[in-house]
Amino acid sequence: MPGMTAAEPPPDAAPVFKRHSRGLSAQVYDWLYEAIVSVRLEPARRLSENELAARLGVSRTPVRDALYRLAEEGLVDVFPQQGTFVARIDRQGLADAQFVREALERAAFRDAVRGAGPRDLEAMRENLREQERARDRGDIEGFFDLDQRLHQLFFDAAGHPGAGRVARRARPQMDRVRRLALPDTTGFDVLVGEHRALVEALAAGDAEGGDAVLTGHLRLILATVDRVRGAHPGYFT
Known part of the structure; x- marks a missing residue:
C-alpha cells in the first residue's frame, strides 16, 4: 500500500514467553497488542510473520493466529498480495469507540455513586497516589495501566465489572491517540486532576457534578485528535 512503512522490529528487548502457562498465541497477541x-509499532508499519517469529523466538503459527485476532479487532490490516500492516487510526472509528465508552461509563458512574463503599473509595485513592508517582517518574506505560484500572474500579463499584471489560475493548484507538498526544502536553497533570475530581465527586455522592467531569474527561480525545493528526498525518486514514 502507498505510504506504508517497511517492517522493522521495535527497539525494546525481545519478550520471554512462558511455554507452560498461557498459550503462545495468546502471549504473542498480548505483546503485539x-x-x-x-505506538511502539506505529500505524502503517508493515508486519512480517517471519521477522516477528524470529524476533519473538516462536514459530509462525502463533504469530499468524495473533495477527488474525488483531485484524478482527481493527488493529491490523491485511491486504492480499501486498502484506499485513498496523492499521491506521480511523477518525470515524475513533468517534464510534468514544460514543460507546461514554455511554457505558456515564451509566456506570451514576450506579457507582449509589454503590461505592469505603473499600472501593480507598482502592481508588490508592490508585490516584500511584498515578501521581507514575507521573513524577515519567512512566507513561505505568500511568496508562493505572488509568485503565481506575476506570475499571468505577465499573466494579457500580456492580458492573463485565461492562467495564466491554468498555475497555473500545479503548485501543483512543489510547493510540492519547499516547501520541501526551509527550507534547501537560497531559499527566490534566488527567490526574480529572481523575481526582471524579473520585471526590463519587465520595461526596455528587452524581451530577461527577457526570459533568466524566463527560468532559471522555470527550477530551475528540478535541485532541485533530492536533495529533496534524503532527502525524500518515498515521490516520
Whole structure:
C-alpha cells in the first residue's frame, strides 16, 4: 500500500514467553497488542510473520493466529498480495469507540455513586497516589495501566465489572491517540486532576457534578485528535 512503512522490529528487548502457562498465541497477541496500542509499532508499519517469529523466538503459527485476532479487532490490516500492516487510526472509528465508552461509563458512574463503599473509595485513592508517582517518574506505560484500572474500579463499584471489560475493548484507538498526544502536553497533570475530581465527586455522592467531569474527561480525545493528526498525518486514514 502507498505510504506504508517497511517492517522493522521495535527497539525494546525481545519478550520471554512462558511455554507452560498461557498459550503462545495468546502471549504473542498480548505483546503485539500492547506494542500497537502504545505506538511502539506505529500505524502503517508493515508486519512480517517471519521477522516477528524470529524476533519473538516462536514459530509462525502463533504469530499468524495473533495477527488474525488483531485484524478482527481493527488493529491490523491485511491486504492480499501486498502484506499485513498496523492499521491506521480511523477518525470515524475513533468517534464510534468514544460514543460507546461514554455511554457505558456515564451509566456506570451514576450506579457507582449509589454503590461505592469505603473499600472501593480507598482502592481508588490508592490508585490516584500511584498515578501521581507514575507521573513524577515519567512512566507513561505505568500511568496508562493505572488509568485503565481506575476506570475499571468505577465499573466494579457500580456492580458492573463485565461492562467495564466491554468498555475497555473500545479503548485501543483512543489510547493510540492519547499516547501520541501526551509527550507534547501537560497531559499527566490534566488527567490526574480529572481523575481526582471524579473520585471526590463519587465520595461526596455528587452524581451530577461527577457526570459533568466524566463527560468532559471522555470527550477530551475528540478535541485532541485533530492536533495529533496534524503532527502525524500518515498515521490516520
